[in-house]
Amino acid sequence: MPKRGETKRAGIIEVAELAGVSRQTVTRAMNDMPGISAQTKRRVLEAAEQLRYRPSRFGRELVQQSARSLGLIVSDLANPYFSELASEFAKIAAANQWALVIIEKHPGPDTGWEQLRTLVGQVDAAIAYTDLAPHDIDRIFGSLPLVLLDAAERTLNALSPSRPRSAVNIDLAPGLAAVLDHLVGSGRSRIALVDIRYPTDESVRRETFARLVRDRGREPVVIEVEAGDDDLLVGRRAVQIAFDAPHPPDAIIAFNDMSAFGVLKELRVRDLAVPEACAVVGIDGLKIGVFVEPELTTLRLDFAAFAQLAFDEVVNMCATAPGAPQPPIRRHVSHELVVRQSG
């Protein structure tokens, strides 16, 4: 029964009738299969064209048991961090004949909960970069294979153990150590970290940073900034806080590249030369880091490798028999220091 107003689309049967052949012959023609004469094939394709026939995904996928649709949940695709990552997933997914379904889940308590469930229902596995609570994760994804990206330890530990859940996390310590060596080596003494306060936060960054700085005989400075919609403003705010205080830093490691751009901007507004008066280092290695002046020194994440790890794990989970145990896999990636002009 066609829905209101819509006429039913032509099916394989109509095409078969119009072409005067069997359904099977239509299948052969449409899918470039052998065992059909050129003439019959042409007649069938003409009939299909005339009826605007297109094989139904549903019927086809049902019988072929395809299951190659990957959901990627990010908070905001307009954020270059997520779009660069999504771009890598697009390449990897395409190379493996998976469709990549992008789902935006903007931060906030219960924004579009039902919507999310609907979208997730269209997908055979998912990769999520989000700060959803463990409880919500279980409710939304059910027993769908899911790989979490850069999730808080606390979240991971609270996940239902019977569900297929893995994770790829970012290990900040090695990169941070490399930056600190670089900054200390170039004579910086008051090194600050911009740390955005998130509700789900764990302060693990702060502690790692403080330890690493002390290891190098310097005193750590942590600039705490409230999370905002706009990381650019977060960066500017960080500079305001740090430079309105008694002992301003001579090096700033931003929370990420986006906030580093804000740091650069506010320093320029205050006529503080970068890197002479203050070095600035970002985290992520976004492509637009070379757009600004001076070009941003940063800890680059290998997005392609990051995405590949997650994708491999998804495929792995999908291939595991449902009865077999699904030990949650934990993988890690870390950064590489890219020294440019800002530090």
Next chain:
Amino acid sequence: MPKRGETKRAGIIEVAELAGVSRQTVTRAMNDMPGISAQTKRRVLEAAEQLRYRPSRFGRELVQQSARSLGLIVSDLANPYFSELASEFAKIAAANQWALVIIEKHPGPDTGWEQLRTLVGQVDAAIAYTDLAPHDIDRIFGSLPLVLLDAAERTLNALSPSRPRSAVNIDLAPGLAAVLDHLVGSGRSRIALVDIRYPTDESVRRETFARLVRDRGREPVVIEVEAGDDDLLVGRRAVQIAFDAPHPPDAIIAFNDMSAFGVLKELRVRDLAVPEACAVVGIDGLKIGVFVEPELTTLRLDFAAFAQLAFDEVVNMCATAPGAPQPPIRRHVSHELVVRQSG
């Protein structure tokens, strides 16, 4: 017959048997439908959980005739222009319960032709921002409803008229007129347009620009640059060309924001003050336009409106009966001038 190594996923029948009920009762429990006792429902859900049961999309969609999967083809999702656009599509699609499938088709003759067909087969309609030849469009999309974004007139005219094809194009003239009024009004006399040469190009930009400039009693300057992988370099190259020539411009309208960033950068390298020595105006209105120094004056495109037009047209095409005529719809969007610091 399960594929190599993989065990068949639990189906509704297994769940029904384990719970000791009929398939229909399982359906009722899984979908929160009425007509089931709380106790039975709980028993069924437990059985489902135990078997890691998840209703098959294929079976479900087959019987429900869903057809709510939208493909978005872009050349490079890591390019902020496309990701900001894609982000709007994600919001619109989600609000209408469509899944958004992102497909990257990087420029180049026959890169992943078969791959593209496979992906397109997973989708019920598509929106494409690409410079594919009309011939390839017909072969790849067949009779799939398709909306082209900012396609060349030549391409549109060559499309097979029997296929459901519409288009939303960008009308540059109104925005360009606004910029020129602004630049002339602030005393600029040698106004240049950076024009990237693409293979499929039509030089329509150049002509519109030249006409509008002459209308205002100034002499147009067109800086032609070969297309490259990197719009930033294109912008820098444009400045090199223009300022190594006898009469450099005092205002540059870049091909897009990304190349405008390159223009800004090269001007800074040459110690030319912006906007004093040379005004710079971008096109697109990307969010990162406020990240650079000085902030970029630009012609902003309303991405949300652009996407909404395309989406509405897709829905419209899908709702049209296959027998009914499908007159190709052509819609247009234009820019709004956003004056910031660079011009």
Next chain:
DNA sequence: TTGTAGGCGTTATCAT
């Protein structure tokens, strides 16, 4: 080269 039969997993309809 072509046709026939069967089943993929689900939901809708109708009967109990």
Next chain:
DNA sequence: ATGATAACGCCTACAA
């Protein structure tokens, strides 16, 4: 409240 039956549209296997 629950169950039996019939599609949904397609492809694989086999028969002609």
